[in-house]
Amino acid sequence: MVLLAVLTLFLGDTAAAQGSVSGDRQALVALYNGTDGENWKTNTNWLSEKPFSEWHGVTTDKNGRVTELALVNNRLKGEIPAELANLTELEELMLNDNGQLTRPLTVSLRGLSHLTRMWLSGTQVCAPRDAAFQAWLATIDFSGVNCPSESVIGKDTKETTGGALPVEAVRRIEALLDEKARRTPARRKMDSRLLDALRKMRGQSAANEMVT
Structure with missing residues (x-):
């Protein structure tokens, strides 16, 4: 019974984080840490306690939820983290022209039901050929490339x-x-x-x- 209670509490906290301001913060911190944020061209207020709307490249709605993330040509380096799927109110993701961003996108991003634009041209990131992911990708404004097929x-x-x-x-x-x-x-x-x-x-x- 104790184990069940702990699991219920953990899963409840996880679900809440994925659709909350705290979940947005987890995603932004993961992006900063995973893409060499200390050496970005501009990282004003990132990781601070100031509202996200005052973090460079971040736009929020009236509830403080992240709706746009624009870090174009900002020297991001590394891999886009899976935690970005926590930005459940995200509408626009613009990370283009960061040539040292690499690796395939995580398929969990297709859970971002509000996303209408994702620009990744000028990076080494690719879109998975997973059928469900590709079907979702076709519904948004996407710039970038698909991952090579296994053959x-x-x-x-x-x-x-x-x-x-x-x-x-x-x-x-x-x-x-x-x-x-x-x-x-x-x-x-x-x-x-x-x-x-x-x-x-x-x-x-x-x-x-x-x-x-």
Whole structure:
């Protein structure tokens, strides 16, 4: 019974925070701490006890709830925190032109039923391809990019990191090394080992291309 009472109290406090001035403060503090607020271009009154309407870039309604957050080109750096979903009265979110903002948005932002505008162009933030999130995104004024699909990420990884090289590329390298291998005994020995490795990669590449 005691555990149930504690859980009820905790969940009640959490729900209240998500739709209150205190919930707004939690969200703003999380944004400040998560995006290097100390080094923003302008951070006037942030984390102070002054009304949110006096915090740089924040607009509130008559009840003190945050309705607009405009920190355009303000040197935000890092990740937009999930706590931003606590800003349940938010109508406009403008964080564009902060080039060091990164990572996908949290899908919980689609719970912001009053949001009509979200500008994220000029950042490295992307919108998740989650179907429900995309459907919600289509209902607001959004500027930004969608996250790459998994298939695109996989293709890029194979071609640019430790994955298999395209067969034709391996063949061209082999041909070049075959020419150079005729020069000196030491070079022939070194290039022979590299050729063996490349031929193994060619076999892996061919197998991958047959699968795809």
